[in-house]
Amino acid sequence: MRLIAENLGGERGGDTVFSGIGFALEDGQALVVTGPNGSGKSTLLRVIAGLLPVAEGSVKIEGVMKIEDGGEAFPSVASACHYLGHQNAMKTALSVAENLRFWRDFNGDGQLDVEEALESVGLGGIGHLPFGYLSTGQRRRAAIAKLLVSHRPLWLLDEPTAGLDKASEARFSGLMTRHCEEGGMIVAATHLPLGLDGAKALVMGEAG
Amino acid sequence: MLALFLRDIRLNIRAGGGALTGVIFFLAVIATIPFGVGPDLKLLARIGPAILWIGALLSCLLGLDRLFQADREDGSLDLLVLGNDRNMLALTVLTKCLAHWAGSVLPLVIAAPLLGLFMNMEPLGIGATALTLLVGTPAITFIGAAGAAVAVALPRGGLLISVLVLPLTIPVLIFGVSASYGATANPDPFLQPFLILAALTLFLAVLGPVSAALALRHGTD
Numbered sequence: 001m002r003l004i005a006e007n008l009g010g011e012r013g014g015d016t017v018f019s020g021i022g023f024a025l026e027d028g029q030a031l032v033v034t035g036p037n038g039s040g041k042s043t044l045l046r047v048i049a050g051l052l053p054v055a056e057g058s059v060k061i062e063g064v065m066k067i068e069d070g071g072e073a074f075p076s077v078a079s080a081c082h083y084l085g086h087q088n089a090m091k092t093a094l095s096v097a098e099n100l101r102f103w104r105d106f107n108g109d110g111q112l113d114v115e116e117a118l119e120s121v122g123l124g125g126i127g128h129l130p131f132g133y134l135s136t137g138q139r140r141r142a143a144i145a146k147l148l149v150s151h152r153p154l155w156l157l158d159e160p161t162a163g164l165d166k167a168s169e170a171r172f173s174g175l176m177t178r179h180c181e182e183g184g185m186i187v188a189a190t191h192l193p194l195g196l197d198g199a200k201a202l203v204m205g206e207a208g
Numbered sequence: 209m210l211a212l213f214l215r216d217i218r219l220n221i222r223a224g225g226g227a228l229t230g231v232i233f234f235l236a237v238i239a240t241i242p243f244g245v246g247p248d249l250k251l252l253a254r255i256g257p258a259i260l261w262i263g264a265l266l267s268c269l270l271g272l273d274r275l276f277q278a279d280r281e282d283g284s285l286d287l288l289v290l291g292n293d294r295n296m297l298a299l300t301v302l303t304k305c306l307a308h309w310a311g312s313v314l315p316l317v318i319a320a321p322l323l324g325l326f327m328n329m330e331p332l333g334i335g336a337t338a339l340t341l342l343v344g345t346p347a348i349t350f351i352g353a354a355g356a357a358v359a360v361a362l363p364r365g366g367l368l369i370s371v372l373v374l375p376l377t378i379p380v381l382i383f384g385v386s387a388s389y390g391a392t393a394n395p396d397p398f399l400q401p402f403l404i405l406a407a408l409t410l411f412l413a414v415l416g417p418v419s420a421a422l423a424l425r426h427g428t429d
Contacts, residue, residue, distance in 0.1 A: 049286075049290060050290070051286055051289065051290065074293075075293050076293055078290045078291075078292060078293060079290075079291075079292075079293035079294060081290070083286060083287060083290055085283050085286055086283070087281070087282050087283025088282065088283060089282055089283035089284040089286070089287050090282065090284075091215070091219055091282065091284070092282075093218075093219055093222045094215070094218060094219065094222070098215070098218070101211070102211050102212070102214075102215045103287070105210075105211030106211050106212055106288075106291065106295065107287075107291065107294070108294055
């Protein structure tokens, strides 16, 4: 499976934020998008996900996963991706486990159990707490657990490590590495090093 | 879809107040009418169904702005929109509407017979009004979903939603009230307006979520 962006341009409110972005990702590869504030990293991720219209160029996903991997054809990038934005997309009034169980049921393609996913982000045993009681870093980790409960080959991560401490960052880069080893793809926009070995780099905000 | 329905119902119960606010507002509207109109019991009984319908309609509009806004604020809406290929967005919206109706509007329908007593209505009239409310209020929620989807990005969208939605709910109101009258006033028919009301609900159950889904897809800025 390949994610290909050609001469991609994005705009917000009629102003071109970036243009001429091109990259190709294969199974198991990661792309780290860096650049100063306002250079269009988040916009790029939203354009890739299909939340914002493509102003110019194209982004598409090619090739289907092997059937023996339990894969299926993905008609669009949106159906093949997990989008982790600035917000965690969790309800403060529900417990962490309820939140995760909902996303697991809604997104389908269940992978890890809610408990297992929480264990792997180091939040084991707090599934019963309301999401609103958690600290910023714990909320982010719970949102990361959302990536694990259902399977998607492509992860679109927008500042995924915002609010995480060192240990959690290391654990998260472990999770990302494992996702890549299993043939997944990652596009991450960040200011901080993510600890992804062999990731491609894309610097935005420069000419071209 | 069931998961979404259950989540929204849970949120409605736990996050507090959605249902209660509507019911209290409904109570406030109905309770003030007799003071304003005066102690003419006959007059009250005559305008009862109309007042109940207007009260329920306004209470329905009250909570509509939160239908998508809460999801937008915490980022869930993006993910619901992204799930379009797996769970058609219009169906997602329909599910959210049903959950909203069950959580916030159904209590109004249940409270309506009680409030009908305030208006000195006879049991048959109360029953008919409650039945028309039960059938007609989903239509208001479906229209409201389209309005809420258009106004989702606006910080104080509640007022705009009411202004957008109110004219569109007039047919529902007209047929709802005329069916309620038809049950008690002898020459007036009950079944015809009631069936049109049911048809309106079914029609809007398709049109509302589809247009709301369109608005949401293009509003994810």
